[in-house]
Amino acid sequence: MTATIDAAPYTVEEVCERFDPVMGLEVHVELNTATKMFCGCANAFGAEPNTNICPVCLGLPGSLPRLNGTAVESAIKIGLALNCQVRERSGFARKNYFYPDMPKNFQISQYEDPIVFDGYLDVPLDDGTTWRVEIERAHMEEDTGKSLHIGGATGRIHGADHSLLDYNRAGVPLIEIVTKPIVGAGVRAPEVARAYVTALRDVLRGLGVSDVRMDQGSMRCDANVSLKPKDTEAFGTRTETKNVNSLRSVERAVRYEMGRHAGVLLSGGTVTQETRHFDEQSGTTSAGRPKETFADYRFFPEPDLPPLEPSRDWVETLRAGLPERPWERRARIQTDWGLSDEELRDLVNADALDLVADTVDAGAPPEAARSWWVSYLAQQANTAGVTLPELAITPAQVARVVALVADGTLTNKLARQVVDGVLAGEGEPDEVVTGRGLAVVSDESALTAAVDEALAAQPDIAEKIRAGKTKAAGAIVGAVMKATRGQADAARVQELVLERCR
Amino acid sequence: MSDTQRSGAGAASGSELISLDAAELARRIHAREVSSVDVTRAHLERIEAVDGPAESGVHAFLHLDAEGALAAAEAADRAIADGAPASPLAGVPVALKDNLTTTDMPTTAASRILEGWRPPYDATVVARLRAAGLVPLGKTNLDEFAMGSSTENSAFGPSRNPWDLTRIPGGSGGGSSSAVAAGESPLALGSDTGGSIRQPGAVTGTVGVKPTYGTVSRYGLIAFSSSLDQIGPCARSVLDAALLHEVIGGQDANDQTSVSAPLPPVVEAAQAGARGDLSGVRIGIVTEFSGEGYQPGVLGAFTDAVRTLGELGAEVVEVSCPSFTYALPAYYLIAPSEASSNLARFDAMRYGLRVGDDGEHAADEVMSLTREAGFGAEVKRRIMIGTHALSAGSYDALYGKAQKARTLIVRDFTAAFETCDVLISPTTPTTAFPIGERADDPLAMYLADLCTIPSNLAGNAALSVPCGLSADDGLPVGLQIMAPALADDRAYRVAAAYEVARGPGAGPRIPELRALETTR
Amino acid sequence: MSDITRDDVAHLARLARLAVSDAELDMFSGQIDAIVDTVSRVGEIPDDVPPTAQVVPQTNVLRPDTEEPCLRRDVALAEAPAAEEGRFRVPRILGEEL
Known part of the structure; x- marks a missing residue:
């Protein structure tokens, strides 16, 4: 039965004729702190297995967690950027369950009193309107280790002969951001889901608290979907789809689950509350191993960590240091620089907005800065097969070149040669001018x-x-x-x- | 005065050295009247003489490191010769409860599941002992994971009370208390979750201190119940306990529950108390801790102690702490709950025992088989009780209510300390009971901690000081002195004053090994 | 009584990853029932009493975000029941969570 339904899901439009979709999005973000949540081991992606481990993150008997202050600040900043309230007194709890990738067989998390709660994010949609997504909470927790399944089919867990564990990731700081139910989006639900995760990613990137790389797992999304028949009030049974590893997949997973739920419901079936896995290739979801019993995590207060009571001063200092939200910044820049919509879009698409802005901040006029990045430097990047941010030249260096042209030291033609020199690793612009003897003869x-x-x-x-x-x-x-x-x-x-x- | 047993022990014989207080040993070592090596050797010989065999000796030690101890003693002697002793206790031997991690000795918590485990790090208290130049002799026996009141729950067999080898030395730290009582070590470290330092101290006639929660780092203490566990000293005199307390105490960045407040001046307090004047001190007798279930000889010794305290000038009054009757039930919910979580890490994946890894059993099954084989009955019982107390269906009625009981107990202490400087009670309702007597009756065993538990739940300081022998069986009785949090010095002052007034006549500090000498 | 049955104890043992024997189940169920019955006395305490989970008199204890030396891998793996390719080797894992 499930198989036939999977093969013929309804379109979103068809679903929304009969149902209102309800979504809840849970996003896990790995913080880019120097060290782990509860110990001084490096928080680094891609290290040799088991080289960033210590008694604490390995859960050795007698070890105790030591909370990372920067992780707490990041959590508060994320909350403030999401318009959340900061809880006056919060603390950690233990979530107890056995799993080999979790060294203590409990996860230190937050349960009843997350550090920030009750916020919202106004998410820009493709048509220029915004959608307000309400935030339930954001809380701190620790990541697990990674297992490698040996034997059986291609590293899959099923049929494996044994597993190998690497605990480098164990204890990496995570923030879990949970939305309130997103209702009323109708046919736009899949788009809203993608736009929310995109906006969240941009906010977090702007805060500088995470690499937010969905491909590397530093940002992970679980999408809860249920359907409410149009004539009822109660929400339907939800499913939680995991392994949604790209922005596009967020949209596809929600769309697929909407169609699948409708298929089940319209054929007289009932949706099973379960965890489902999204498959990137097919764009479909499949049921995980059914849980034998209701998961009872036996949460209780973590006795090894004292409570957190962020002072008003601390919170306000963090609030004052928050950057603009990315889309607000874009709007301001467009006005300040007098850009057309098209010019702005080109900058954004070329990943050049930050570079130009930083060049302007370094003293260059907006027009000159923009011109360098979108023309000559864009060509060089294209030729070298790299992205603009990867070019071996900094906004400050570009600003210096612009200044040298403005004061007559360089002609535009010479300036391009100076840029070539910087890109070739010949040093700062002034060093290239001297080294190559490029200054305009003004004697x-x-x-x-x-x-x-x-x-x-x-x-x-x-x-x-x-x-x-x-x-x-x-x-x-x-x-x-x-x-x-x-x-x-x-x-x-x-x-x-x-x-x-x- | 010449030493007939061995050469090189200076003016003191081995039997004299093992009877001396740590303070006196330190004085002689630092005055170079005797070397730390000789002192250490004397204790190693004493251990050799009385600790084994495991089936009938004191059996205080699970692991002995004679070589390491002698090397540490030599280093201490060199530093003293150079005029730079690391601390006032440098060169003095010490025994370590085997739930403290040590890099140079295995650490088992007396459990099969950790048999042979070599920790890659030293507990903070162990590191501090080493830095202070003390000489670790070995690791002492305990109830498995410190769960028990008799050491009968050790996977490696019980320790025995030096006063009567057929009796328990208390628990969980019976190895440390019996080592100190038997003259195997002048000092030892214990851990006290519900009385595991004080109750063994009481039944072996030694001093045991549970410092204020958070004043001694727990880093490297294999956790039983994290919100209750506290490391503390075991010794034969109040001053010795204070000296050791100062070495191990103070804030530690590795334990975020360790407090920033300065350590109370315990050594100063012990010295002040020894001048024997308690005028102006108000002492409250906790009325809830007497009556049914209390051995008459224990109550008799306690009454004598109360009279002595009055003679020292203290004003002794009665106070009621009605919520203390909830302490035992609350403790046997909170401690197992935390333990069920703390002991989840023993799963055969990363260290320790692994059972059933035959290629057939999956990881989950190997976990269950290993934990079944590696844990003893009491540990399993408590893990299951804790699992139950934290389950969604019983959390509010059990764990949640136990937390509320904790609040009431804290309030009772606060109220009592508004009128009294310290509170007193017998440390434990009975003297040492015979090995095996309560082994099959967990609830009867739990009663041994009746008087000690409230201070763990509230986190305040408490100690046990010997208060003579019970008239009905001639076995040691302990006087418990409880002080407010961060006022450990008050308990030391009262204990030191009482100790002087009680006098040495109350009992030999190195009791004769009755059972060894009487041929049984 | 607290009404902890033999089945309840079997369930607790499964949750706690203890492969207890039938004989143990018989022993434990009686003992645990008696113990839980005794400790249930805390139920008398009024609901409006606030809970105390910890007796630490401080808040906001934080560690600076600076790297500290890790364990050497060979030291960490030396205590492992089995190791392979720099990793802890464990029996096959069933399911992806719980």
């Missing part, structure tokens, strides 16, 4: 001598100029530019030629 006596030399070498042309045919000066300017290897200011040379022929 008047040297220029005058060069002009005189060129006039002497081509007396016929000099004569024409003296006769008033100023257009002929171009040939002399060209000769001077050649003699100075392009480092002279052509306009100034032109003036000098005319002056000397007067």
Whole structure:
């Protein structure tokens, strides 16, 4: 029965004729602190197995957790950025269950008193409107280790012969952000889900608290979906879809589950409350191993950690340090710089907005900064096959080049050579100018001598100029530019030629 | 005065050295009247003489490190010769309860599940002992994971009371108390979750202290019940306990429940108390801790102690702490609940015993088989009770109510300490009972902790000081002195004063090994 | 009585990962029932009493986010019942959670 329904899900439009979708999104974010949540081991992705472990994160007998202050600050900042309240007194609890990737067989988490709660995020949708997603809570917890399943089919857990455990990730700080039920989105539910996770990712990236890489697991989304028949008030049975590892997958998973639930309900069946796994390839979900019994985690207060009572001063200091929300910042930048919608979109799509903004912050006029990044530097990135942020030049360096052009030290052509030098690793712009000898020849006596030399070498042309045919000066300017290897200011040379022929 | 037993022990014989207080040993070692090596050797010989065999000796030790102890003693002697002893107790031997992690000795918590485990780190208290130049002799026996009141729950067999080898030395820290009582070590560390330092102290005629919760780091103490566990000293005199207390105490960044307040001046208090004047001190007798279930000889010794305290100038009054009657039930909910979680890590995956890994059993099954084989009956009982108390269906009625009981007990203490400087009671309702007597009756066993538990639930300081022998069986009785949190010094002052007034006549500090000498 | 049955104890043993024998079940169920019955006395305490979970007189105890030395892998793995390729080797794991 399940199989046939899976094969023929209803479209979102069909679903919403009969049902209102209700979603709840749980996003786990790994913080990018230097160390783990409860010990001083490095919080690093991709290290050799079991090289970032200690008695605490390995759960050795006698060890005790030591709470990371930066992780707490990150949690509060996330809460403030999501318009949450900060709880006056919160604490940790133990969530008890046995699993080999969890060294203590309990997870230190927060239960009844998460550090931040009751917030919202106004999420920009594709059509330019916003959707307010209410936030239930965000709480701190620790990540688990990773298991590698050996034997059986390609590392899958089923049929494996044994497993190998790496506890480098055990104890990495996690923030779990939970929405309140998202109702009323109708056919836009899948889009709202994607837009929410996108907006959340942008906010967290702006805060600088996480790498928010869904592909590396530093941001993970579980999507709860249920359908409420249009004529009823009570929510339907929900499923929780895990393994949703990209923004696009969030949208697809919600869409698929909506269709699947409708299929079950419309054929007279009932939705089973269960955990489902999203498959990237097929875009479908499948049921996980059914839980034998209702999970009783036997939460109780963590006795090894004293409570948290963030002071008003501490919270307000953190609030004052919050960056603008990304979309608010974009709107401000568009106004400040006088960009068209298209120009702004190009900047965003090219991943250049931050780079340009940082270049402007470093002193360059917006137009010059934008021009460098979207034209010459974009070409260089394209040629090198890298993204703009990966180019070996900093916004501060670009701003310096812009300044050198503005004060006449460099021509635009020379400036491009300086940029080439920076990209080639020849040092700071000023070092490249010196190293390559690229500064505009601005020594008047040297220029005058060069002009005189060129006039002497081509007396016929000099004569024409003296006769008033100023257009002929171009040939002399060209000769001077050649003699100075392009480092002279052509306009100034032109003036000098005319002056000397007067 | 010449030593006939062995050469090189200076003016003191081995039997004299093992009878001396730690303070006196330290004085002689630092004055270079005797070397730390000689003192250490004398204790190792004493251990050799009385600790084994495991089936009939004192059996205080699970692991002995003679070589390591002698090396530490040599290092202490060198530092003293250089005029730079690490601390006032440098060179003095000490025994460590085997639930404290040590890098150079196995740490088992007296459980099969951890048999042979070599921790990669030292407990903070162990590191502090080493830094202070003390000489760790070995690891002492305990009830498995410190769950018990007799050491009968040790997977490696019980320890025996040096006053009568057919009797229990208390628990869970019966190894530490019996080692100190038998002269195997002048000092020992214990851990006290519901009385595991004080009750063994009482039944072996030694001093045992549970410091204020948070004043001694728990880092490296294999957790039983984290919100109750506290490491403390075992010794033969109040001053010795204070000296050891100062070495191990103080805030530790590795334990975020350790308090930033300065350690109370316990050594100063012990010295002040020894001057024998308690005028101006108001002492409250907790009326709930007497009557039915209390051995007459215990109550008799306690009454004598009350009279002595009055003679020292203290004002002794009666106070009622009605909620203390909830202490035992609350404790036997909170401790098992926390234990069920703390002991979940023993799952055969990363360290310790693994049973049933035959390629057929899955990880989950290997966990269950290992825990079944590796844990003893009392540990399993408490894990299951704790699992039950925390379950969704019983949390509110059991664990939740136990937390409320804790609040009431804290309130009773607060009220009592408003009128009294310290509170007193017998440490335990009876003297040492015979091995085996309560082994099959967990509830009867639990009663041994009746008077000691409230201070664990409230987190305040409490100690047990010997108060003579019970008239009905001639066995030691303990006087419990409880002080407010962070006022451990008050308990030390009263205990030291009482100790002087009681006089040495109350009982030999190194009791004769009756059972060894009487041929049984 | 607290009404802890033999089946309840069997369930607790499963939750706690204890492969108890039938003989143990017989013994434990009587004992645990008696113990729970005794400790249930705390039920008399009024609901409006606030709970005390900890007696630590401080709050906001935080560690600076600075790296500290880890354990050497060979030291950590030396105590493992089985190790392979720098990892802890464990029997096959059933299911993805719980």
